[in-house]
Structures are given as C-alpha cells and as structure tokens.
Amino acid sequence: MAIPTPELKKFEKDVQQCMKCGFCAYFCPVYRQDQMEKSLARGKNQLVRGILSGRQELTQGIVDIMNKCLLCKTCVYFCPAKARIDRAVTAARADLVAAKGLPLAKRFVFHYILPNRRLFGLFLKVASWFQHILPGSGRFRHLPEFLYALGRGRHIPSIADTFLRQQLPEVLSPPAGVPVKARAAFFSGCAMEFAFPEKAVALVRHLTSLGVEVTFDKAQGCCGAAVYMSGDFETGRKMALKNVEALENYDFIITGCATCSSGLKEYAQYLARDEEEKKRFERFASKVRMYSEFLSDELGVPKEGYKLREAFRGKKVTWHDPCHLSRHQEIRSQPRDVLKSLEGIAYVEMPNADACCGLGGSFSIHYYDLSKKIADEKVQGILATGADVVATACPGCIIQIRDALMRHRKDIEVVHIADLMEPGRGALRVPPARTKVTAGKA
Amino acid sequence: MVSADVLESLREIVGAENVLDSPEDLDTYAYDATSTWFHRPDVVVMATSTEQVADVVKLANEKKIPLTPRGGGSNVSGGSIPIRGGIVLGLVKMNRILSVDADNRTVTCECGVILQDLNLELAKSKLFFPPDPQSFLSATVGGMVAENSGGPAGVKYGVVKNYVLGLKVVLPTGEIVHFGGTTMKNVVGYDLALLITGSEGTLGVVCEATMKVMTLPPAKQTIIAVFDDLGDAGRNVGRILESGILPAKIELLDNWVIRSIEKIQPMGLPVEAGALLMFEVDGSPDVVEKETQGVVDLCSKHGAHEVKVASDPAEAMKYWKARSAGFAAVFGAAPTVLAEDVTVPRSRIPDFIERVDEICKKDGLEYTVIGHAGDGNLHPSVLTDIMDEAHFNKAKAAVDRIIESAVEFGGVLSGEHGIGLEKQKFLRRAVDEKVIDLMKQIKAVFDPNNIMNPGKIWES
Numbered sequence: 058m059a060i061p062t063p064e065l066k067k068f069e070k071d072v073q074q075c076m077k078c079g080f081c082a083y084f085c086p087v088y089r090q091d092q093m094e095k096s097l098a099r100g101k102n103q104l105v106r107g108i109l110s111g112r113q114e115l116t117q118g119i120v121d122i123m124n125k126c127l128l129c130k131t132c133v134y135f136c137p138a139k140a141r142i143d144r145a146v147t148a149a150r151a152d153l154v155a156a157k158g159l160p161l162a163k164r165f166v167f168h169y170i171l172p173n174r175r176l177f178g179l180f181l182k183v184a185s186w187f188q189h190i191l192p193g194s195g196r197f198r199h200l201p202e203f204l205y206a207l208g209r210g211r212h213i214p215s216i217a218d219t220f221l222r223q224q225l226p227e228v229l230s231p232p233a234g235v236p237v238k239a240r241a242a243f244f245s246g247c248a249m250e251f252a253f254p255e256k257a258v259a260l261v262r263h264l265t266s267l268g269v270e271v272t273f274d275k276a277q278g279c280c281g282a283a284v285y286m287s288g289d290f291e292t293g294r295k296m297a298l299k300n301v302e303a304l305e306n307y308d309f310i311i312t313g314c315a316t317c318s319s320g321l322k323e324y325a326q327y328l329a330r331d332e333e334e335k336k337r338f339e340r341f342a343s344k345v346r347m348y349s350e351f352l353s354d355e356l357g358v359p360k361e362g363y364k365l366r367e368a369f370r371g372k373k374v375t376w377h378d379p380c381h382l383s384r385h386q387e388i389r390s391q392p393r394d395v396l397k398s399l400e401g402i403a404y405v406e407m408p409n410a411d412a413c414c415g416l417g418g419s420f421s422i423h424y425y426d427l428s429k430k431i432a433d434e435k436v437q438g439i440l441a442t443g444a445d446v447v448a449t450a451c452p453g454c455i456i457q458i459r460d461a462l463m464r465h466r467k468d469i470e471v472v473h474i475a476d477l478m479e480p481g482r483g484a485l486r487v488p489p490a491r492t493k494v495t496a497g498k499a
Numbered sequence: 500m501v502s503a504d505v506l507e508s509l510r511e512i513v514g515a516e517n518v519l520d521s522p523e524d525l526d527t528y529a530y531d532a533t534s535t536w537f538h539r540p541d542v543v544v545m546a547t548s549t550e551q552v553a554d555v556v557k558l559a560n561e562k563k564i565p566l567t568p569r570g571g572g573s574n575v576s577g578g579s580i581p582i583r584g585g586i587v588l589g590l591v592k593m594n595r596i597l598s599v600d601a602d603n604r605t606v607t608c609e610c611g612v613i614l615q616d617l618n619l620e621l622a623k624s625k626l627f628f629p630p631d632p633q634s635f636l637s638a639t640v641g642g643m644v645a646e647n648s649g650g651p652a653g654v655k656y657g658v659v660k661n662y663v664l665g666l667k668v669v670l671p672t673g674e675i676v677h678f679g680g681t682t683m684k685n686v687v688g689y690d691l692a693l694l695i696t697g698s699e700g701t702l703g704v705v706c707e708a709t710m711k712v713m714t715l716p717p718a719k720q721t722i723i724a725v726f727d728d729l730g731d732a733g734r735n736v737g738r739i740l741e742s743g744i745l746p747a748k749i750e751l752l753d754n755w756v757i758r759s760i761e762k763i764q765p766m767g768l769p770v771e772a773g774a775l776l777m778f779e780v781d782g783s784p785d786v787v788e789k790e791t792q793g794v795v796d797l798c799s800k801h802g803a804h805e806v807k808v809a810s811d812p813a814e815a816m817k818y819w820k821a822r823s824a825g826f827a828a829v830f831g832a833a834p835t836v837l838a839e840d841v842t843v844p845r846s847r848i849p850d851f852i853e854r855v856d857e858i859c860k861k862d863g864l865e866y867t868v869i870g871h872a873g874d875g876n877l878h879p880s881v882l883t884d885i886m887d888e889a890h891f892n893k894a895k896a897a898v899d900r901i902i903e904s905a906v907e908f909g910g911v912l913s914g915e916h917g918i919g920l921e922k923q924k925f926l927r928r929a930v931d932e933k934v935i936d937l938m939k940q941i942k943a944v945f946d947p948n949n950i951m952n953p954g955k956i957w958e959s
Contacts (some may be wrong), residue, residue: 073831073834075519075828076532076534076827076831076836077531077532077533077572077573078573078636078637078827078830079532079573079634079636079637081638082571082636083637085617091544092591092592093519093524093527094524094527094572095523095527098528099527103526103529103530113522113526115814116523118521118523118590119523122523135636136827137763137764137824138828138830139764140831167918284877355851394751423838452845455530
C-alpha cells in the first residue's frame with residue numbers, strides 16, 4: 058500500500074527548483090562528514106522527486122534518510138536556486154508519521170508528556186530525584202529512549218530544583234521609576250523552564266529594567282518544534298493552538314530560545330489546517346520576537362543602555378549563530394550589535410560562527426557520532442578565536458557546545474546572551490532559585 | 500549484473516562502508532546536473548586510493564561490468580550517468596592536495612579535490628588555477644580533466660587542457676600508468692595526457708593530476724556595460740579584443756537572465772536592459788587602470804547606455820555572484836531546460852543570437868542566452884517540460900536547429916560541456932565519419948571490453 062504524500066505535495070515547487078548543481082555538497086555539515094549523496098540536499102531532493110513523480114514510494118528507508126538531516130538550512134542558504142529542501146524533508150517525515158505513527162518512545166513523550174505542561178514538569182521532577190543518585194556530573198541513565206541517548210556519555214544540564222513557573226510571578230513590571238515602554242508575553246520554552254530557569258530569570262529581569270512589562274502567561278506550553286519537525290503534525294498542531302490561544306492577543310511574544318522562536322514562527326508553514334488558520338498562525342508569528350531581535354529592532358536600546366554583568370568583565374566573547382536564529386529567521390546582526398555594545402568585553406567574530414553545532418534535535422540521538430564530529434568543527438572555530446566565553450541564544454546549542462568543549466577538555470564558558478546582562482539597580486527581585494547549576498556552567 | 504560474489508570482493512577492496520547498494524543509495528547516484536537523464540547503477544563504490552581504484556577497475560574488466568567514474572556529479576552532458584548500469588565509482592573521497600610547488604608553479608592533487616578547495620589552498624602561495632567552470636563548488640579535478648572544462652576566464656586563460664602537465668590514470672584494464680610529466684615543455688612520444696583530457700571518462704580513471712598554475716594577478720577590476728540591444732552588446736566584444744585589451748572574462752547576460760536573477764536574489768540589476776556585458780580585467784595595477792578605461796570608453800561610444808566600474812571588491816563580487824546565480828536562474832525556471840553549449844566564432848555572436856531568437860520565436864518557445872562572449876561560447880537554453888510531450892518535441896527540434904546553425908556559422912556544437920549523452924546525435928554532423936572511426940579504434944585499444952563509461956560520446 059503506497060503511503061499517501063499530501064504534505065510532500067504541498068512543497069512540490071520547492072523540490073522542482075533544484076537543478077542538481079551540487080553546490081550544497083560544499084556546505085552541508087552532514088555530507089562533509091560522510092560524503093554520501095543521500096546525506097545531501099541534492100540526493101534527498103531526488104528521492105522526493107521520485108516519490109512525487111510516482112517513480113517510487115515513500116518508505117521507511119527514505120524517511121531514515123530524511124531523519125539524517127539537521128534541518129540547519131545551510132544548503133538552502135547557499136543554494137543558487139533557493140530550493141528549500143528543508144520543507145520537503147519535514148513534509149516527508151510528516152507523511153510517514155501520519156501513515157505509520159511514531160516509534161513507541163517518541164509517541165509516549167510527544168502525545169502524553171510534552172503537551173501537558175504540569176505532567177511534563179512532574180515527570181521531570183521525578184526524573185530529577187534520580188539524578189541525585191547518579192555521580193555528580195548530571196548524566197541521565199534511566200530515561201525513555203528519547204532522552205536516553207542525550208544522556209549517553211553526554212554532559213547535559215541537571216533538571217532545576219525549582220522550575221521557572223514556580224519562580225516567576227505572572228506579571229512582571231518594570232522597577233519603580235522606569236516607564237513602561239512595551240508590553241509583552243514571555244515564552245520560556247522547555248529548556249529554560251526546566252533546566253535553565255536562571256537564564257530566563259536573567260532575561261526577564263533585563264527586559265523589565267528596560268521598561269518592558271512582561272507577562273509569563275502560564276497557559277503556554279512546549280512550542281512543539283521538536284514534535285512537528287519530527288513529523289508529528291497532529292500533535293504539533295494541538296500544541297500550536299494551545300500557545301496561539303494563550304498568547305495571540307499580546308503585543309509581542311518574546312523568547313530567549315532560537316528553536317522556540319523559529320518553531321512558533323513556522324506554525325503557519327506546516328500546521329495550518331486551512332487558509333483561515335494559516336492567517337491566524339501568520340498573525341501570531343508576526344508578534345514573535347527573539348530576545349536580541351526585540352532589544353535591537355523594537356526597543357532600539359542605545360549602546361549605553363547595556364551593562365555588563367561584572368563576572369564577565371575583561372573576557373573575550375565570541376558568538377555562535379544558532380541555525381534557527383540565523384538561517385530560519387534571518388537574525389544575525391542584532392545579537393552582534395548587542396554584544397559589541399557591551400562595554401567591558403572584547404568581542405571576537407568566530408570564523409565559522411554560523412556553522413551548525415550538530416545537535417539538530419533528534420539527529421544527535423540517531424546519529425550521535427556524526428553529531429559529535431560536526432560539533433568538533435565548531436570547537437575548532439571557537440579555539441581559533443581565543444575566546445573565554447561563547448555566547449549564543451539556543452539552549453540546544455548550549456548543551457551541544459558545552460558537551461563538545463568538555464570532550465576536548467577546554468575550560469570555555471558557554472552562556473546565553475542574556476547571562477551577560479546586568480539589569481541594574483532596582484531591577485525586579487526574584488527569589489534566588491535553589492538550583493545546583495550556576496549561571497553559565499553545567 | 501553484479502553478483503553477490505562481486506559485491507563481496509568490492510567490500511574487501513574498499514571496505515563495507517564504501518559499498519552502497521540500498522535502493523535509496525542507487526537512486527542518488529543515478530543523475531547528474533542534466534535535466535532529463537536518470538539511470539540507476541547496480542552498486543556504488545567509493546574509493547579512497549589509486550590502488551583501490553585499480554583493483555575495482557580490474558575486477559570490473561574481468562567480469563565485464565560497466566563502470567562509470569563519478570566526481571562531483573555536476574557535469575551537464577550526462578557524463579556521470581551510469582547509463583548501462585553496473586558500478587558507479589565515486590571518487591570524492593580522494594581529495595588530498597599532494598603538493599604545491601610554488602617555485603615551479605605546479606600543483607599535484609588527487610582527482611576528488613574540489614576546484615574551490617584547490618584555489619583556497621593555492622591562494623596561500625599567491626597562486627590560482629585559472630579555468631573557472633561555474634560549478635567550482637562541486638566540480639572535482641578528475642571531472643574537470645575528463646571534460647576539459649572551461650569557464651568565463653577562458654577568453655584570456657584558456658581551458659583545463661592548457662594546464663594539464665601529467666596524469667596518473669587507471670586504465671580500463673586495471674593498470675596504473677603515468678602520462679606526461681611535471682614540466683611545461685614535454686615532447687616525449689605521443690601526448691597521451693592530452694588524449695585523456697576531454698575524453699569524458701571513457702579511456703580510464705584519472706586518479707591524480709599535475710597541473711600548471713598561475714600567479715594571482717596583483718590587481719583586478721570589474722566593469723558592467725548595460726545595453727538596450729543584445730546585438731550591440733555582442734558587437735562590442737570583438738571591438739574590445741581588437742583594441743588590444745584582453746579581459747580575463749567577458750560575460751553576456753540577456754534580459755531574461757537579468758530578470759530571473761533579480762527574482763531569486765535581488766541585486767539591483769537593471770531589469771529593463773536588453774543585455775549586460777560583464778568584464779573582468781586583471782594584471783598589474785597600471786595596466787588594469789588603462790584597460791578599465793579602454794573598456795569604459797569603447798562601450799560608451801558604441802551603444803552602452805550605462806557603464807559602471809565596481810567601486811570596491813565587494814561590489815565586484817556581487818556582480819560575479821549574480822552571474823553564478825544566472826546559471827541557477829536558468830535551470831530553476833522550467834521543469835526541463837535544454838541548455839546548449841555551442842561555440843561560434845566571436846565575430847558571429849550577434850548574428851547567431853539573432854538566429855536563436857528567430858528559431859525560438861517561430862514556435863513560441865521561451866529561451867535565454869547566457870555566455871562566455873569572449874570566446875564565442877554561448878549557452879542558449881530552451882525552456883520546456885519533458886512531461887508535455889508536444890512542447891518537449893518542439894523544444895528538441897529548436898535545439899537541433901540551433902546546433903545546426905552554430906555549425907553553419909563555422910562553430911562547434913560543444914565548447915566546454917562535452918558530448919556525453921546529451922549531444923550524441925549531433926556528433927556525425929560535427930565530426931567526419933573517418934575521424935569518429937579513429938576515435939572508436941583508440942577507445943578499443945584502451946578499453947577492449949568497453950566497460951569504461953560505456954554509451955557515451957557515441958552509441959556502442
């Protein structure tokens with residue numbers, strides 16, 4: 058029985074653009090490691106064309122190939138014909154999931170855990186009790202397969218003792234004497250909520266000190282990016298609707314996670330059931346802002362407006378572009394402007410700043426060795442800068458790069474850009490979280 | 500065609516991870532950059548050394564299994580298509596640059612080195628490899644030698660054959676031989692390295708090449724001349740060359756290409772222009788200044804309604820990127836693109852373009868002309884759709900007439916892309932029967948079992 062391909066059909070035009078020039082081979086982080094055509098956009102494109110023309114069927118083998126993709130969009134960025142193969146890859150995954158369902162562990166997590174915030178939190182809470190039993194580096198050993206490989210030999214952050222929603226009140230106003238310049242919802246995302254709440258706190262404190270009234274609306278859930286980019290459009294849409302319903306009436310929706318902001322902005326591309334819903338998702342997307350995007354483009358914070366947290370004074374800082382920030386949202390100059398305005402650090406540009414870190418969500422689970430090799434190239438770029446600190450804006454990248462630096466035994470800090478900001482006197486007081494993890498180090 | 504025994508032997512030669520035979524793998528080695536050809540091999544073998552190549556070829560020859568060498572797979576004539584099935588021998592993992600001899604200005608490298616990587620390495624010694632096929636991000640040295648590639652710089656710098664000094668080749672019968680040497684002047688017996696160059700992978704597998712390189716010019720400048728009339732643009736090419744200026748590149752873009760580039764990657768190109776001529780002059784700074792002025796003066800005096808000199812290297816890069824984007828714009832514009840590669844004498848460029856226009860307009864076909872006007876090598880492309888049989892047949896017929904016209908004007912049917920599969924039916928029109936016969940005899944000497952990229956250049 059041939060697997061129907063309604064999602065792939067939507068992106069037929071993107072697939073037709075490819076003229077097989079092979080330029081993507083020069084840039085694709087996966088192909089550069091194993092040099093097989095099927096690892097490359099050109100190869101994947103041909104397979105999709107074969108399916109669309111009826112020359113062959115969508116098979117598990119082909120979907121395995123589609124899963125061997127970071128969705129980093131490096132190929133799209135350099136493609137002279139702008140063939141957006143990332144959309145076809147996502148769509149192929151979706152068609153297979155619609156026909157055959159997800160593997161058991163993923164189904165368990167995607168259907169039952171991620172969409173339900175409180176259950177997710179409880180699940181992680183229980184898991185976090187076990188982490189204290191394990192040797193102190195915070196490695197997980199006994200989790201469902203979905204999280205298992207993340208734990209396999211990796212250095213990953215501990216689950217925080219106190220989650221973000223237990224720390225932050227609903228509405229956070231600017232400190233006394235600071236006029237309200239804008240009102241926004243804060244979207245935390247799972248990593249910041251459960252593993253890095255202190256980074257979210259730093260971010261929100263900084264925003265309020267600049268005059269933003271931030272609402273941490275607890276009706277929000279997981280952005281769903283991991284879910285729908287794996288092909289589970291049905292669950293993804295449910296999660297999308299939950300977030301859209303909760304937050305669509307705020308002026309802005311600000312987040313500190315590149316994957317979340319890209320995930321929120323791309324609902325319209327993949328998950329809308331009809332034209333009306335598409336318009337609703339597009340309207341929602343138009344309000345989403347990444348933290349540095351908001352600072353530069355909306356608040357127009359002047360150079361003097363940024364104050365460095367003293368712990369970082371005198372450090373050399375370099376910036377890593379998360380794929381979901383640079384190539385998915387075209388946000389490149391804003392974080393650099395912010396970093397260059399920070400007096401007290403020396404900013405140095407990384408030669409391969411926008412090279413993918415190699416995490417790619419579940420790519421690093423299925424292709425852990427490849428993922429490590431790709432991360433090794435990122436480490437070479439970091440070492441070339443001589444930097445003490447790598448700043449970025451994606452918890453996924455933070456995890457991956459920290460893991461890679463530790464494997465190379467390099468004592469270089471990996472931080473979120475918000476960690477560098479000193480919100481200033483009178484800024485919002487948030488009771489210090491009782492986490493084992495201190496800001497900036499795993 | 501490829502038995503389990505043979506598969507096992509192949510795995511022993513290159514390692515199991517370098518033998519690919521899943522249906523998806525085979526599909527992804529069935530194509531190259533041509534629009535219409537698709538044929539699966541029976542197995543894909545990725546070699547990592549000349550010795551491995553020799554062992555694989557020996558096996559193929561013994562078992563009479565067709566073998567198609569493959570580099571970047573970016574050729575546009577069908578050279579990489581395994582049209583008879585069998586083995587695709589992937590060479591991209593043989594990508595070491597073995598030595599750069601800055602004193603003697605030569606480089607020796609393996610066949611899988613990508614041109615861009617070669618130039619990046621050469622630049623460290625202030626050298627460069629002049630032939631610049633626009634597929635430089637995927638074209639490999641072996642493929643460039645096999646196809647005798649050219650590019651925009653051909654007008655001043657020539658093509659790959661002008662730079663080949665020596666080759667290490669695995670013959671179709673499996674022996675490893677050295678052709679040529681490492682010196683520029685070398686007359687010792689027949690020049691078999693030159694025979695291999697442009698032989699489209701039918702006489703052996705190029706494993707290593709020693710090539711001449713040049714010193715990077717100290718200065719460069721880019722000039723854009725905008726014309727209302729394509730013919731005017733074409734005529735200026737001859738004028739500039741006659742005046743004694745030899746630009747490194749003279750590229751012609753017609754209105755269609757300009758508009759398409761702007762659609763994909765807006766760069767502020769003049770979308771109302773009939774044609775653009777893009778010049779690059781290079782050499783020592785004072786010569787570059789004089790030649791730039793010469794180009795500006797001549798174009799302004801003869802029909803250009805605007806002439807722009809790039810104000811800095813960034814702007815110049817922008818224009819050349821646009822030229823590269825033009826290639827993509829053409830191929831992305833229709834499901835099937837019949838891109839031709841005819842070369843006519845320079846003086847006939849304007850007439851030829853007019854003839855192309857006549858031929859296509861007659862059948863209501865959309866076409867575009869982009870080309871290396873400096874050496875008369877033009878790429879008229881007819882846009883069609885192989886799924887629309889009637890339209891496709893009309894397009895093919897138009898292409899036939901275009902090629903006939905090129906020959907009529909004293910030109911040739913392929914300047915740089917090769918015959919491969921795409922142009923086989925025209926071979927007899929362009930080359931004498933006796934000459935084709937001699938070629939076939941030479942082929943038989945090298946490849947008695949006809950296993951090496953069979954089915955290319957002529958039907959066999």
